[in-house]
Amino acid sequence: MPDIAGTLEAHVAPYAVRAALSRGRAFPDHDAGYRGLFQRDRDRIVHSSAFRRLQYKTQVFVSVVEGDYFRNRLTHTLEVTQIARTIARALALNEDLSEAIALAHDLGHTPFGHSGESALDEVMQSQGGFDHNAQGLRVVDLLEQRYPRFPGLNLTYETREGFLKNCVPAGKPGRPRAELGFAADEMSPLEIQLVGHADEIAYDTHDLDDGLVSGTLTDEQVRAVPLWRDIEAQVVKEHAGSEHDARLRRFAVVRRLIATLVGDLLAETRRRLAAHRIATLQDVRCCPEELVGFSAELSPRKAELEAFLLEGFYNNPQVKGLTTLWKERLKQLFAAYRDDPRRLPEGHRRRVESAGESLDRVICDYVAGMTDRYARKHWGTLVGTDFGF
């Protein structure tokens, strides 16, 4: 059998992650064959239950009620993945690893978007709160039960490390990497760093699109953001007549915006790799700064766009209305299981009885794993009488 990982990775840069040098899986596994190590991680993620459930989880809009056009967690994940693969390939990094991490990056998200996360964070305060990245790690390490020989998906160290998006090396302000069981004094590889930025590029751009289509944002409002205004002016100049077709113009501006952000990220990352004389993966791990990033010129313009989205879109009462209602309802659902744990499925009850996990942690895992409509069904049965959203 040919060395498939070696063939796939023959053209990656010397500072890319290579399967042959992976820190491996917690439980020894048979990785030889026609798929590389990180391809197998990707396939395990795509075949997981948590991945399929992303299609009925809210990104910003509760799409099953508010319209099929809008992004849900699954379509968002697919947009992040294609941007991450583009960046990884352009930088000659390990595309399979970035793809696996991007596909997994939102597996720990609750139903009803950030309102759901905030509900679980409040009820879990006595146990350290709730963080979707740490929860994603629980999903792939423990909660997916698909193999007889080990819990979870038994992913490689590097793919699991992808969930450390908000963690930092020892000595820096923030949640330490060691808290989640990873080497304390290292930076993440470039394949991981880039996924966080691919996530930002995807939501910054698709949320503008969803905001405009929903009518939450108007053309006049987005034109007040200099980055949007400048790109729109370029588009109108290059495509005569596009100023008369708002829909085609919107698509063209969003496309150009993605290309602008990706192009800047590639140029700035190459600049940093050269400035820090990065020659090996060890150099990346030891570098005191993040190497993947946006330029000093674009960063404030991007921040301005994100501040606009926060105020005009995410915090817009029209957008938040339904998910705010569900924040309270998820807390009620959590309390209903706590009042009578017999309401939990048998497998979850067993985890309290035999695996020594706290009742709150088990309820949290169960509620976090729900889709919007599954949560609605169970809230309707256990708490409320209103079966509508």
Ligand code: MG
């Ligand atoms: Mg995301």
